[in-house]
Amino acid sequence: MIRFAVLQLSGCAGCEVSLLNAGAWLDRYRLVYMPLVISAYDVPEVDILLVSGGIRTDEDLYNLRRAVGRSRQVVAVGTCAISGGVANLGNRDDVRELFLSQAERLHVPRLLPRCQPIDAVTHVDRYLPGCPPTPELFMAVLFDDPNFKPGKSVCQECGRAKSKEMRPERLAGSQQGSISPDICLINQGYLCIGSSTRGGCRAICTIAGHPCVGCRGPSDAFIEKESEAWFVSIQRVFASLTDIPAAEIDAALRSPQLALFLFQFSDYAGGGSPRPKEKVL
Numbered sequence: 539m540i541r542f543a544v545l546q547l548s549g550c551a552g553c554e555v556s557l558l559n560a561g562a563w564l565d566r567y568r569l570v571y572m573p574l575v576i577s578a579y580d581v582p583e584v585d586i587l588l589v590s591g592g593i594r595t596d597e598d599l600y601n602l603r604r605a606v607g608r609s610r611q612v613v614a615v616g617t618c619a620i621s622g623g624v625a626n627l628g629n630r631d632d633v634r635e636l637f638l639s640q641a642e643r644l645h646v647p648r649l650l651p652r653c654q655p656i657d658a659v660t661h662v663d664r665y666l667p668g669c670p671p672t673p674e675l676f677m678a679v680l681f682d683d684p685n686f687k688p689g690k691s692v693c694q695e696c697g698r699a700k701s702k703e704m705r706p707e708r709l710a711g712s713q714q715g716s717i718s719p720d721i722c723l724i725n726q727g728y729l730c731i732g733s734s735t736r737g738g739c740r741a742i743c744t745i746a747g748h749p750c751v752g753c754r755g756p757s758d759a760f761i762e763k764e765s766e767a768w769f770v771s772i773q774r775v776f777a778s779l780t781d782i783p784a785a786e787i788d789a790a791l792r793s794p795q796l797a798l799f800l801f802q803f804s805d806y807a808g809g810g811s812p813r814p815k816e817k818v819l
């Protein structure tokens with residue numbers, strides 16, 4: 539049986555819950571380390587190490603280095619491990635000040651100056667982006683399944699029809715109004731960036747009526763390009779489907795709410811380590 543471990547750095551445990559929602563690996567894989575569900579003090583020798591969470595603390599760094607040395611293959615799982623994700627919030631001065639001002643926090647791991655993706659310190663064999671990746675995506679990466687065919691973008695998997703006639707003039711805001719079930723969310727005034735986000739999640743958000751926020755990161759068309767190319771493309775999509783002023787789209791794209799995921803669109807090309815698209819599921 540193939541032995542695998544799940545190392546959780548700074549994140550939210552959502553990736554682990556998603557993996558546990560998939561049961562197909564039970565017959566072929568043996569999970570030997572995952573603190574959320576298995577009482578094991580240390581990572582043993584394994585064939586595959588899945589790492590979730592970003593390197594936020596000195597403890598994360600120590601645990602990652604030790605676990606990688608015992609693993610034949612390393613998979614970076616989720617936005618946090620690949621680009622920092624929610625753990626990046628600690629990069630903000632006000633968050634750090636709050637954290638460091640609490641005396642009782644002296645006995646928790648020391649914050650590093652910045653959160654880092656795991657490939658800043660270790661070799662990564664596969665990248666599995668998503669927040670979290672769906673159970674199906676976990677299975678595809680564990681089984682290295684040649685039959686798993688993700689769409690090139692979320693748009694390809696979404697199935698909502700784009701309309702030339704229904705042209706909103708303003709953004710609708712995130713939680714307002716009722717959603718038509720079959721029409722593209724952009725035509726309904728929502729800031730959906732599924733056109734440039736890599737597929738594979740089966741458009742679970744947009745089909746349910748929630749705009750895609752880009753948690754799967756850039757599609758192959760953008761993965762090796764600077765973020766400017768992506769901004770231009772998104773503006774083109776909105777110009778073809780809406781009459782919303784470009785400045786309004788630009789301000790919304792740069793809002794803190796979206797920043798958690800959108801910074802990934804520059805990370806792949808501009809980060810410290812090359813992330814060839816062949817390694818990204």
Ligand code: SF4
Nearest residue numbers: 549550552616617618
């Ligand atoms: S990628 Fe998302 S689900 Fe996974 S640990 Fe980070 S915040 Fe949680």
Ligand code: SF4
Nearest residue numbers: 693696722723730732
């Ligand atoms: S832009 Fe969003 S809602 Fe429209 S088709 Fe693409 S993924 Fe679906």
Ligand code: SF4
Nearest residue numbers: 739743750751753754
């Ligand atoms: S639709 Fe977009 S935000 Fe939702 S899971 Fe897919 S990539 Fe992530």
